[in-house]
Amino acid sequence: MITQHEQLTNHIIYPETYPGFQGRTSLKYLLFLLVIFSYSSLFAIEKFYFIIRVDDIQSRTTWEPRRIIDFQEAVESRGGKISWAVIPHRLIEIQNTDGQLTRDLRESVARGHEIVLHGYNHICPTCGQSSHEMYCSSTATHHTYEVQAEMIRQGMDILWDSLQVIPRSFVPPGHQADTTTYRVLLDHDIELISTTGSTRDSMYHHLYNLAPHSEYTWTLSESEYHAKLRTALSEIESRRQSDGYYCLLLHDPFIRQGYENGRVIAWTAELLDSLRTRYGRGLAFVTLSEAAEIFNPSPVNVAHAENRIPRTPVLHPNYPNPFNPSTTLSYTIPQGGHVTLTIVDVSGKAVARLIDTYQAAGKHSYHWDGSSPDGQPLSSGVYLSVLRQGDRTVSGKIIFLK
Ligand SMILES: [Zn+2]
Ligand SMILES: [Zn+2]
Known part of the structure; x- marks a missing residue:
């Protein structure tokens, strides 16, 4: 396809292709062509x-x-x-x-x-x-x-x-x-x-x-x-x-x-x-x-x-939820660093710390059997899973049903 620029260049180099390209009449003709080509090129590129x-x-x-x-x-x-x-x-x-x-x-x-x-x-x-x-x-x-x-x-x-x-x-x-x-x-x-x-x-x-x-x-x-x-x-x-x-x-x-x-x-x-x-x-x-x-x-x-990598830590919904006797918690961290994953009860008290270590960027999972660190099973109820990396904290609601 000939672009507007090429066409105009052609006209200037080969004016003899347009009979009467002389004096003011020809200049008007050239201006007329310029206007026409401007319009047509606008329509040509419009999507x-x-x-x-x-x-x-x-x-x-x-x-x-x-x-x-x-x-x-x-x-x-x-x-x-x-x-x-x-x-x-x-x-x-x-x-x-x-x-x-x-x-x-x-x-x-x-x-x-x-x-x-x-x-x-x-x-x-x-x-x-x-x-x-x-x-x-x-x-x-x-x-x-x-x-x-x-x-x-x-x-x-x-x-x-x-x-x-x-x-x-x-x-x-x-x-x-x-x-x-x-x-x-x-x-x-x-x-x-x-x-x-x-x-x-x-x-x-x-x-x-x-x-x-x-x-x-x-x-x-x-x-x-x-x-x-x-x-x-x-x-x-x-x-x-x-x-x-x-x-x-x-x-x-x-x-x-x-x-x-x-x-x-x-x-x-x-x-x-x-x-x-x-x-x-x-x-x-x-x-x-x-x-x-x-x-x-x-x-x-x-x-x-x-x-398509998150910029902040993401805590995915645990599965199953509600759960009994165990559930899988998973999360994605944007870059490597120290990570903690803690289970907190409704009063805000930490009842189990599941992760407390350095981890690489990407998705991680933890299979939790619903017990506290001393091996005692927790009571039924609503808990929060709290993921922390640096100054970023995200939490999700998890329900333990006995
Ligand atoms: Zn809708
Ligand atoms: Zn409404």
């Missing part, structure tokens, strides 16, 4: 970035099969990428006891899709509803920094423990978040949020927002199938012009093959085919984080997100 965000992985649906790979294959075979907004707690719930979702998501990450943190368990700690979590929209209650930080930390621990992923982006459950949420996210090295409101902009300090656009596939019926396809295509075109990207929103239950025999999978595939026909090579499929890196003039998190 249309398309994001596919699927929320609420994994919902508690009973539709079978539960696997996400049918949808993933339909998207992948059309060059698409998916940003999975994962509810971390679902990975340790009963519907994932066979570990299938964990394996599918690990595979998905390896194939270039993204895991997005979607709260902790998607249940509001104030009112108990499952429609929101970080900010209670039912009672207009702001949760404290400590409450929100605990949810984010627990969610990140599960994602690390299950998928070895440190999320770079966050989707607030039910679109509910407040400035405390934003502070907590930044303090946990998450610098991208995808929520309603102003978009392609830093919404709080350097927390960058890429808002989702519409969802067409929530309980998509057969009679709406074609009308929604047409509406989506026209909305996508107008958003392309106004925003330079489109973020299609979907929800987990409806991307299952078992949902109405895969209607949403077929609809999405048809939409992507139409987009590829319409926009050709100008269409670029990206994940949320990739889009943020393209749009955000000052990404801060890129270097550290690359290596």
Whole structure:
């Protein structure tokens, strides 16, 4: 392809190719060409970035099969990428006891899709509803920094423990978040949020927002199938012009093959085919984080997100919990150093010191039989496991049931 610069250079070197390249008329002609080439080169380099965000992985649906790979294959075979907004707690719930979702998501990450943190368990700690979590929209209650930080930390621990992923982006459950949420996210090295409101902009300090656009596939019926396809295509075109990207929103239950025999999978595939026909090579499929890196003039998190090793010690959920007679405690430390792992009772008294030594960077585990150092079994109840390295301390709740 000839670039604008080469073409202009050619014209200047070989003016005889343009009859009448003389005097003021020719100068006007050259200026006219310059304007035309400037425009055409702008259009030539302009890309249309398309994001596919699927929320609420994994919902508690009973539709079978539960696997996400049918949808993933339909998207992948059309060059698409998916940003999975994962509810971390679902990975340790009963519907994932066979570990299938964990394996599918690990595979998905390896194939270039993204895991997005979607709260902790998607249940509001104030009112108990499952429609929101970080900010209670039912009672207009702001949760404290400590409450929100605990949810984010627990969610990140599960994602690390299950998928070895440190999320770079966050989707607030039910679109509910407040400035405390934003502070907590930044303090946990998450610098991208995808929520309603102003978009392609830093919404709080350097927390960058890429808002989702519409969802067409929530309980998509057969009679709406074609009308929604047409509406989506026209909305996508107008958003392309106004925003330079489109973020299609979907929800987990409806991307299952078992949902109405895969209607949403077929609809999405048809939409992507139409987009590829319409926009050709100008269409670029990206994940949320990739889009943020393209749009955000000052990404801060890129270097550290690359290596996917935590910057601070991480205590993973012990398993099993509650436990009897024994449980495994595991944690990851960012660099080698002196580490202590202590069991503390509810009064704050240390009842067992399990680790007190130098350890190398990486993941470590300790199998604990629930006894104190003198071999006496502890009584039933709630304890805290406390991991300390340097001036960093993290703790988790463990329950001993006799
Ligand atoms: Zn609530
Ligand atoms: Zn959700």
